[in-house]
Amino acid sequence: MAPIRQQYIELSGKHGQCSRRLQAMKDSMKHSAAQILRNEITDIESEIPQYRDTVENGCIERKKLEEKIDVLNERKKNEKMFQV
Incomplete structure (x- = not known):
């Protein structure tokens, strides 16, 4: 029973070390x-x-703005035609 307990303690210690190293990484x-x-x-x-x-x-x-500009330009042309 003692060798198993010793091995468990050893492995637990290694596990703790590895866990700390992993956390540091x-x-x-x-x-x-x-x-x-x-x-x-x-x-x-x-x-x-x-x-x-x-x-x-x-x-x-x-x-939308381009469409408004086109409409205004068209109006402008029409107004010029009536002014002449």
Whole structure:
């Protein structure tokens, strides 16, 4: 029974050491350049839908304004024809 208990204590100690090393590695990875870039990419990707909506709404607004300009230009031509 003693050898099994001894082996258990040994393995438990190794497990604790490995767990601490793994945690240290995870902590150092949090501050690595790659992780920082991943975080920034995630932030940027989360903002994409908002900007996509802005661009699409801008395109719609531009088309409306172009149509208004065309109507006003047509009116201007008609007014000039009547003035002559």
